[in-house]
Amino acid sequence: MFKFLKEKLKQWTEKVAKSPKEEKSETKPEEKISKKPKKGIALKQLGTDLDAALRGEIFGHEPKLEDRENEKELPKSFFQRIKEKTGKIKISEDEFDRYRDELELLLLENNVAFEVSDRIIKELKSRIVGRELLKNGIEGEIKNALGDIISEILVKPFDLLERVIESEKKPFVILFFGINGSGKTTSIAKIAEFLKSRKIKCVLAAADTFRAASIEQLKEHGENIGIPVIAHEYGSDPASVGFDAINYAKKNRADCVLIDTAGRMHTEKNLIKEMEKISKVCSPDLKIFVGESITGNDATEQARIFNESIGIDGLILAKSDIDEKGGTALSVGFVTKKPILFLGTGQKYSDIEPFDKNKFLDKLGL
DSSP states (O other): OOHHHHHHHHHHHHHHHHOOOOOOSOOOGGGSOOOSOOTTOOOOOHHHHHHHHHHTTTTOOOOOHHHHHTGGGSOOOHHHHHHTSOSEEEBOHHHHHHHHHHHHHHHHHTTOOHHHHHHHHHHHHHHHBTOEEETTTHHHHHHHHHHHHHHHHSOOOOOHHHHHHHOSSSSEEEEEEOOTTSSHHHHHHHHHHHHHTTTOOEEEEEEOOSSTTHHHHHHHHHHHHTOOEEOOOTTSOHHHHHHHHHHHHHHTTOSEEEEEEOOOOTTOHHHHHHHHHHHHHHOOSEEEEEEEGGGTHHHHHHHHHHHHHTOOSEEEEETGGGOSSOHHHHHHHHHHOOOEEEEEOSSSTTOEEEOOHHHHHHHTTO
């Protein structure tokens, strides 16, 4: 995750700083420098993508040897002009605008939502255009500006363990929701194992009474990690399952109740109303949305609708270990203004890690 975006960001930054040379000499059609991104390039990781763009490896190329020999015939690049000067230089608005479309494209291709990419580009332009920058430090200045912008977009996550421990209300109730197939139930089991390993006594509530085999799936997870599961029959009221699980936790002095719910599409209004009922009956201390990192803009829109209709306190992005693009994390945080709490990183119960803004920026090379 992120490596490809990191590379593309680096390339784009370098490109802004030294504008790739354009050939004026006659060349064969197949030798002409392409100004469009190559098709079919796997956008494996967002960081790699951005670095590549900055170096001009995707959106432009270094001149060939024969072109260097005819360098007098080529227009001087932005970097060349910088190197001929001493002291400080400025990036003009026109020079920045030459490459803004490429930056927007590589962000969109890597699952960064349009409104987020627009914010990043506008902020970056306001921070570097017209400023006096050291000629040898322009690339670093652009990267620092990008890092600051992305850091400001992401909400700093709170410590879930700390919330549970410090809460005066016992049991601490966490309600989970998301769409079918997002990895919600497995993520709940991972969180339960995460808390149990830190001496937090948990109870699972199988409030997904709609999907076939959902109760059995949660019971299996419960047996594997040694945590009790409260369940009713299929078709029963999911709110009553959560209510009974809370009462069970009170009687058995459990610290935390984790409520699984039926996966539902964000467009299904009746199911959204059902979720509102569960929330009202169970009065959760936290409402967590679970989405798939690999679904990109779909996950972003799902998170937006759930937040508007139910209200969420945090997010978990499952399957981030197979996310080839990386922009989903940036987008869901921006549109919900809520923190990403955990990333799912594999199939084992231990394969979940707290989201860290600094690690995120490091992986982007910023």
